[in-house]
Amino acid sequence: MIPVLMPVYARSDVAPVRGEGCYLFDADGRKWLDFASGIAVNCLGHGHPHFTERLKAQVETLIHVSNLYGSPQQESVARRLVELTFADTVFFTNSGAEAIECAVKTCRRFHFVAGRPEKYRILTFSNAFHGRTLTAIAATDQAKLRDGFDPLPDWFRVLPFDDLSAVEAALDGSIGGIMVEPIQGEGGVRPASPAFLKGLRQLCDAHGLLLILDEVQCGVGRTGTLFAHEQYGITPDIMAIAKGIGGGVPVGACLATERAASGMGVGTHGSTYGGNPLAMAACHAVLDIVAEPAFLATVKARAARLRSELEQMIGNHPIFAGVRGMGLMLGLKMTTDSRAFVSHLRTHGLLAVAAAENVVRLLPPLIIDENHIRECVEKLSAAAADYRVPEAA
Numbered sequence: 001m002i003p004v005l006m007p008v009y010a011r012s013d014v015a016p017v018r019g020e021g022c023y024l025f026d027a028d029g030r031k032w033l034d035f036a037s038g039i040a041v042n043c044l045g046h047g048h049p050h051f052t053e054r055l056k057a058q059v060e061t062l063i064h065v066s067n068l069y070g071s072p073q074q075e076s077v078a079r080r081l082v083e084l085t086f087a088d089t090v091f092f093t094n095s096g097a098e099a100i101e102c103a104v105k106t107c108r109r110f111h112f113v114a115g116r117p118e119k120y121r122i123l124t125f126s127n128a129f130h131g132r133t134l135t136a137i138a139a140t141d142q143a144k145l146r147d148g149f150d151p152l153p154d155w156f157r158v159l160p161f162d163d164l165s166a167v168e169a170a171l172d173g174s175i176g177g178i179m180v181e182p183i184q185g186e187g188g189v190r191p192a193s194p195a196f197l198k199g200l201r202q203l204c205d206a207h208g209l210l211l212i213l214d215e216v217q218c219g220v221g222r223t224g225t226l227f228a229h230e231q232y233g234i235t236p237d238i239m240a241i242a243k244g245i246g247g248g249v250p251v252g253a254c255l256a257t258e259r260a261a262s263g264m265g266v267g268t269h270g271s272t273y274g275g276n277p278l279a280m281a282a283c284h285a286v287l288d289i290v291a292e293p294a295f296l297a298t299v300k301a302r303a304a305r306l307r308s309e310l311e312q313m314i315g316n317h318p319i320f321a322g323v324r325g326m327g328l329m330l331g332l333k334m335t336t337d338s339r340a341f342v343s344h345l346r347t348h349g350l351l352a353v354a355a356a357e358n359v360v361r362l363l364p365p366l367i368i369d370e371n372h373i374r375e376c377v378e379k380l381s382a383a384a385a386d387y388r389v390p391e392a393a
């Protein structure tokens with residue numbers, strides 16, 4: 001008999017009912033150090049007082065109105081994002097995949113209203129993850145995401161990641177934009193090289209294409225700057241964000257320059273829930289804390305500490321091959337199946353997330369302190385010491 005929850009997830013036996021700071025607890029009082037953060041979502045951890053207070057106040061005032069009405073709440077968050085970034089305009093969504101959808105539509109309309117409808121394709125990269133909608137799975141070559149969904153639209157051409165010459169060779173009259181994660185998350189915590197992102201920016205400028213960055217996972221302070229691209233010295237034309245911006249309330253956003261959004265007039269896009277007052281209160285609460293330069297400096301310092309402790313620790317355990325990533329988006333490359341090891345970590349009271357290329361992803365709340373770092377590294381080390389590689393792996 002089919003379970004009441006459509007069985008699309010291989011759920012673990014961790015069933016949290018309460019969170020406190022960087023910890024999760026189940027109904028029996030079992031406790032985990034949460035270095036998964038709901039996959040890079042709970043940037044302020046669990047039950048952060050400022051976040052909780054702003055949400056409570058909003059729940060008591062107004063939760064939802066339609067986008068048929070004016071939204072002072074959306075305008076104030078959008079103004080903040082515009083002030084903090086390259087963008088001139090923002091569309092709010094409820095998820096990362098919807099932010100990607102808006103980004104792709106914005107690119108399509110940009111060329112359409114300029115009389116270039118033939119430029120409907122976007123270049124994307126191998127192992128990319130942009131979400132689970134049909135558009136998002138059409139934008140990747142990951143077979144496990146696409147399996148059973150052919151035929152998919154031919155709106156994307158997928159090229160090797162970090163290979164600028166492949167991009168140059170693929171440019172033809174059908175290409176209208178390039179979409180890339182500055183740091184591939186699901187794809188194995190792989191940062192793009194600075195030369196690659198800078199090169200993409202230059203190619204876009206030279207050929208009249210739009211550069212779309214997917215910062216759904218790496219954005220909102222995760223790498224120690226508000227957005228990862230700041231560390232690459234480039235700006236996009238369009239950016240999709242989600243996850244951390246809502247701190248746990250489902251929010252996403254598509255940010256764009258005025259030029260890139262030139263085709264997004266009345267009726268071209270919409271969302272019933274997108275940007276409702278509750279979601280906007282969550283964004284304000286997150287930005288109140290994460291956008292502060294002192295907070296971001298602390299994220300950078302904690303990230304450097306975690307990375308150096310991990311680098312020391314892995315030398316003692318041959319199942320680890322290296323540390324990769326940026327800021328508090330770190331990956332432990334393993335010489336064995338990372339999924340099996342991530343489930344073993346749960347028995348040691350540590351939550352992490354597996355990624356492609358046998359990588360264990362560490363995505364702690366951005367509020368971690370030195371004690372959480374020490375506890376994480378101790379748990380990883382203890383788990384590695386008593387790990388027996390499964391025979392099937």
Ligand code: PLP
Pocket residue numbers: 039094095096097098100129130131132181185186214215216217218242243
């Ligand atoms: N883009 C990236 C880089 C992601 O990591 C994800 C989710 O993991 C998405 C898009 C899709 O976001 P959502 O699951 O909120 O639709």
